[in-house]
Amino acid sequence: MFEAVTKNRIEENNKSFLDEQARDYDYFQEKLLRTNNDINLIKKKINNFNLALPSWGLGTGGTRFGRFPGIGDPNNIFQKIEDSAVINDLMGATNSVSPHFPWDNVDDYKELKDYANKFDLKFDLVNSNTFQDQTNQEHSYKFGSLTNNSKKIRDKATEFNIECIRKGKLIGSKGLTVWIGDGGNYPGQQNFSKSLNNYMVSMKDIYSNLPDDWKILLEYKPYEPAFYSTVVNDWGTSYICAKELGQKAMCLIDLGHHLPNTNIEMIVSRLIDLKKLGGFHFNDSQYGDDDLDSGSINPHQLFLIFNELTEEKNMENFNKINYMIDQSHNLTDPIESLIQSTNEILVAYAKSLLVDKAKLESLQNDNDIIGASNLLKVAFNTDVYSLLKQIRLENHNAINPIFTYRKLNYKNEKAKERKNLKTPSPGII
Ligand code: AFD
Ligand code: MN
Ligand code: MN
Numbered sequence: 001m002f003e004a005v006t007k008n009r010i011e012e013n014n015k016s017f018l019d020e021q022a023r024d025y026d027y028f029q030e031k032l033l034r035t036n037n038d039i040n041l042i043k044k045k046i047n048n049f050n051l052a053l054p055s056w057g058l059g060t061g062g063t064r065f066g067r068f069p070g071i072g073d074p075n076n077i078f079q080k081i082e083d084s085a086v087i088n089d090l091m092g093a094t095n096s097v098s099p100h101f102p103w104d105n106v107d108d109y110k111e112l113k114d115y116a117n118k119f120d121l122k123f124d125l126v127n128s129n130t131f132q133d134q135t136n137q138e139h140s141y142k143f144g145s146l147t148n149n150s151k152k153i154r155d156k157a158t159e160f161n162i163e164c165i166r167k168g169k170l171i172g173s174k175g176l177t178v179w180i181g182d183g184g185n186y187p188g189q190q191n192f193s194k195s196l197n198n199y200m201v202s203m204k205d206i207y208s209n210l211p212d213d214w215k216i217l218l219e220y221k222p223y224e225p226a227f228y229s230t231v232v233n234d235w236g237t238s239y240i241c242a243k244e245l246g247q248k249a250m251c252l253i254d255l256g257h258h259l260p261n262t263n264i265e266m267i268v269s270r271l272i273d274l275k276k277l278g279g280f281h282f283n284d285s286q287y288g289d290d291d292l293d294s295g296s297i298n299p300h301q302l303f304l305i306f307n308e309l310t311e312e313k314n315m316e317n318f319n320k321i322n323y324m325i326d327q328s329h330n331l332t333d334p335i336e337s338l339i340q341s342t343n344e345i346l347v348a349y350a351k352s353l354l355v356d357k358a359k360l361e362s363l364q365n366d367n368d369i370i371g372a373s374n375l376l377k378v379a380f381n382t383d384v385y386s387l388l389k390q391i392r393l394e395n396h397n398a399i400n401p402i403f404t405y406r407k408l409n410y411k412n413e414k415a416k417e418r419k420n421l422k423t424p425s426p427g428i429i
Pocket of ligand 3: 254256289326
């Protein structure tokens with residue numbers, strides 16, 4: 001750590017916040033003393049939490065209407081690693097990056113691994129892109145990839161996923177996330193049963209190439225780019241497929257991949273009990289797969305999700321789940337959005353740890369609805385900013401990361417060496 005932003009630089013900028021922080025944290029500590037909470041245990045849990053950054057979230061995103069690249073945008077995976085290191089040095093909570101192939105293809109994967117290690121970063125799950133054609137691609141994914149009617153195209157998509165596993169092994173990853181854009185726009189276009197069957201045949205092939213210590217995560221999505229039907233449309237479908245594939249296959253919940261008003265925290269609980277919750281893609285949304293910054297629209301939902309994850313019986317497996325951000329930053333500097341989102345996710349986690357679970361259970365048993373609801377509300381309304389700032393201060397990270405980041409003038413400096421390429425980049429997919 002501190003290869004991208006030096007400790008000195010951070011400590012220098014922390015100085016002006018030390019006084020205020022001491023007072024705020026005193027108050028927080030005093031407040032916690034009045035409850036059953038062990039502050040050191042909470043700190044330890046937060047310190048052990050790791051969130052992966054999406055390589056594709058580091059460049060400016062866009063919508064299908066256009067894209068407005070930011071100043072000093074990274075142009076390749078090496079520059080994205082550098083930007084990720086800035087975030088991790090300031091926040092201390094995101095020590096891994098999740099790459100997307102072929103977007104992050106390089107000539108030498110050992111070099112890539114070493115480069116990331118230099119910044120104290122590792123690689124999280126790898127992602128395969130079969131929802132887009134590459135230049136001069138011979139067999140098109142226009143009508144689907146792993147579920148295409150043509151065996152040739154299905155095989156090509158399958159082989160590509162196997163290639164992602166090979167690349168992932170070289171950079172020390174331990175899993176593959178599969179999201180496909182396959183589906184249809186018109187009733188009658190696709191046979192629901194046949195396409196899901198094709199998916200299973202392709203996935204079984206991919207699964208058989210998975211190393212023993214790897215997992216494969218199945219990401220579902222109800223619509224987009226297909227607007228009438230998608231092949232892996234919901235958590236039930238994803239669960240059935242994961243179950244049939246075997247132990248290493250798990251489900252991935254992307255918060256934006258639900259229809260409005262879906263009770264996502266209940267899906268979390270169901271998948272945990274079914275032993276198939278493998279990972280998250282955090283983001284926020286107002287309407288659909290908006291890929292907005294985590295906690296920017298509905299922080300309460302995020303809190304309720306963590307409240308399920310931190311139930312006593314679930315804590316044992318809490319850190320086995322792969323937590324990741326999956327956002328598209330169309331208007332903001334991605335580094336700032338990712339800092340802010342990381343903080344919001346940690347806020348939700350910290351607040352969920354304040355819920356007295358035993359008390360909640362007894363209130364539920366007594367059918368004390370107001371009591372139970374209030375218990376959650378008190379935790380949700382507790383200001384945990386000073387706790388998170390304290391953790392960062394103790395770890396030599398930034399008390400106020402956005403402030404420190406702005407002082408670095410980082411993107412303007414990078415703009416001198418990074419060309420402002422007008423290449424298309426993922427937007428809201
Ligand atoms: C998609 C999915 C998936 C995919 C990403 C690519 O959420 O995780 O890898 O966007 O941009 O919507
Ligand atoms: Mn996703
Ligand atoms: Mn998405």
